[in-house]
Amino acid sequence: MVPIKNVFTGExxxxxxxxxxxxxxxxxxxxxxPVSETLATMDDFMSEDKTTFIVEEVSxxxxxxxxxxxxxxxxxxGRVNQWTTSVVEQxxxxxxxxxxxxxxxxxxxIMQKNGAGLQTASTCFWDNTTDGSCTVRWxxxxxxxxxSVFGLxx
Amino acid sequence: xxxxxxxxEGSFNSEEAENVVKEGIESVLGGDDYSQTHVNKWTAAVxxxxxxxxxxLNKPYKYIxxxxxxxxxxxxxxxxxxxYWDTSMDGSCTVRWxxxxxxxxVSVFAVCIA
Numbered sequence: 032m033v034p035i036k037n038v039f040t041g042e043x044x045x046x047x048x049x050x051x052x053x054x055x056x057x058x059x060x061x062x063x064x065p066v067s068e069t070l071a072t073m074d075d076f077m078s079e080d081k082t083t084f085i086v087e088e089v090s091x092x093x094x095x096x097x098x099x100x101x102x103x104x105x106x107x108x109g110r111v112n113q114w115t116t117s118v119v120e121q122x123x124x125x126x127x128x129x130x131x132x133x134x135x136x137x138x139x140x141i142m143q144k145n146g147a148g149l150q151t152a153s154t155c156f157w158d159n160t161t162d163g164s165c166t167v168r169w170x171x172x173x174x175x176x177x178x179s180v181f182g183l184x185x
Numbered sequence: 186x187x188x189x190x191x192x193x194e195g196s197f198n199s200e201e202a203e204n205v206v207k208e209g210i211e212s213v214l215g216g217d218d219y220s221q222t223h224v225n226k227w228t229a230a231v232x233x234x235x236x237x238x239x240x241x242l243n244k245p246y247k248y249i250x251x252x253x254x255x256x257x258x259x260x261x262x263x264x265x266x267x268x269y270w271d272t273s274m275d276g277s278c279t280v281r282w283x284x285x286x287x288x289x290x291v292s293v294f295a296v297c298i299a
Contacts, residue, residue, distance in 0.1 A: 108261055115265035123267045134270040136277075136294045138251055145260030148221055152228035153251035154236050157296075162247070181249050183296045 081131060084163030084182040089126065093167040093178050096121035106143045106173040115139045122180065136181040144173055157183055197246070197276025197295045202239065206250075206280045206291050209235040219256045219287040228252045231291060239293065246295040253290045262288070270296055 100117045119137045161184035169176045213230045231252045274297035282289045
């Protein structure tokens with residue numbers, strides 16, 4: 032069949048992308064979608080969740096890690112070392128399971144509740160559009176725990 | 186020969202970063218005593234100072250600088266960090282500083298831009 036004319040180049044309403052309509056003799060209409068545009072649309076749709084730093088997701092991972100490792104334990108000088116290591120390790124394992132193209136830095140501070148003042152600050156020189164951070168403050172009766180996760184896109 | 190040179194230039198130079206950070210802390214906290222009203226300003230100033238000096242080194246890195254200042258009252262403080270990155274190119278450096286009334290811990294993480 033020989034196309035009479037490329038009548039219409041417009042938008043597909045179901046899945047937005049540019050389409051081409053060709054009218055043929057015998058009233059056949061063929062809709063052609065450029066392959067590259069189709070793939071690009073699907074990739075864009077799928078990749079947004081896979082390449083952004085989602086704060087809520089990371090926050091949940093951190094809270095779960097702290098609860099699992101420390102829970103209701105009281106501050107003990109002999110065990111704190113092991114706790115900080117376990118918390119950061121747990122967080123990092125769960126974060127790497129997300130399978131995102133990110134490098135992660137996890138920082139954990141545990142302080143005994145003694146009336147002392149503690150101030151922490153952080154600043155970052157990165158790409159604002161792709162990178163992100165999440166800080167969680169947690170406490171129980173005898174200690175404060177502050178965990179920061181920084182995610183940098185590769 | 187070429188490979189050796191590339192290795193030393195490509196990886197993170199932690200001594201250089203340590204010097205930058207020590208200077209940064211000294212200039213901000215110097216001879217002050219812990220003061221609850223000022224500590225907020227101090228931590229912000231320390232991280233800002235360290236970051237601007239690190240950026241001036243003009244290296245292809247993204248930086249994260251964290252600073253903790255704690256009053257000396259006998260309380261215990263523990264910090265730990267763990268990183269999921271490229272161990273050949275990325276690096277970190279932690280500086281512990283103290284004076285009569287407070288402790289200051291500053292960590293710098295440098296992640297290479299590909």
